[in-house]
Amino acid sequence: MTDGTRSVAHIIIVGNEKGGAGKSTVSMHTATALARMGHKVGALDLDLRQKSFGRYLENRAAFCARNDLELPTPIYRDLPAVEQADLSEGENIFDRRLSLAVASLENECDFLVIDCPGSHTRLSQVAHSLADTLVTPLNDSYIDFDLLARTDPETNKILGPSVYSEMVWNARQLRAQAGLKPIDWIVLRNRLGAQQMHNKKKVGQALDDLSKRIGFRVAPGFSERVIFRELFPRGLTLLDLRDVGVKGQMNISNVAARQELRDLLKELRLPAVDVDF
Known part of the structure; x- marks a missing residue:
């Protein structure tokens, strides 16, 4: 870490x-919060089509340039291009691209935040x-829960793990085969409604x-809030609002969202991280 x-x-x-x-x-707020706390953070986006995390960081760079600001920001890298001729026999091109990207950041960063696509891909x-650490945001519904486990529709009894859990x-x-530490897996219950409906229970x-x-x-994630949709085009996070003088920064919803972020960072239990915002 930084020590x-x-x-x-x-x-x-x-x-x-x-x-x-x-x-x-979740990726953007986790990465920038760690950067704000003085850690050096790398960032990769493995959704090669939509690149929402990458676009978020591009928007941040553009906002800072327009407003002559310096905000704590992760180091973002695109996956490097690789020629087929450079691969070893039987080597997957995506394995090589990811390996090179990770290698370019892992020795200079304390943390590396990698955002995966919302589909099953080799990457x-x-x-x-x-x-x-694996963070799995989950909407509070059986549609999302089905990715983790199959359930009996009559009794709600868990029948067995589903596709994502198997991965x-x-x-x-x-x-384990490589002698590495076990994954610390956290499932975030994102976008909880204000009302405790029977289905959510x-x-x-x-x-x-x-x-x-x-x-x-299991940890509580973020509630659905207008502020998250407003922040994306400018590449900002909840922790930037004071710095950029956003009007209405201290309304009750934004204060609650900031507390959710604080709770999330604490729940991740990352090494040498003292959540101080």
Whole structure:
């Protein structure tokens, strides 16, 4: 970390296999919060088509340039291009591109935040095996829960792990074979509604039951708030509002969102991180 006790970056993977769960919002706020706390942070976006995390950081650079500002910002890199002729026999081109990108950042950063696409891809699969910490944002519904486990529609009993959980299991096996530390897996219940509806309680109970079976921690994520949609075009986060003088920065919703971010960073339990905002 910044005290010199670690030689390579702690890798934080943000992923699940469904779009619209707030992965890029979580990635951006986690990465910039760590940068604000004095850590050197690298950033990669593995969604080569949409690049929401990458676009968020591009918007931040443009906003800072327009307003002559210097805001704490992660070091963002695109995946390098690789020629087919440069690959070893049987080597996957995406494996090489990801390996080169990680290698370009891991020795100069304390943390590396990698945002995965909302679909199953080779890049996402390999990235999960690199995770020291895995953050899976999940909307509070059975549609999202189905990515983690199959349930009986009549009894809500968990029948077994589903596609995403199986991918995480495989990643854990690969890490164990390589003698690496186990993945610390956190499932974020994102976008909780203000009302405690019966369905949400059932999803919450199902998550608690499943967490004990397949080994993850459950944490509250971000509520759905207008502020997140307003921040993206300028590349800003909740922690930037005071610096840029955004009107209405201290309204009750923004204060609550900032508290959610603080709670999230604490719940990640990252090495040598003292959440001080």
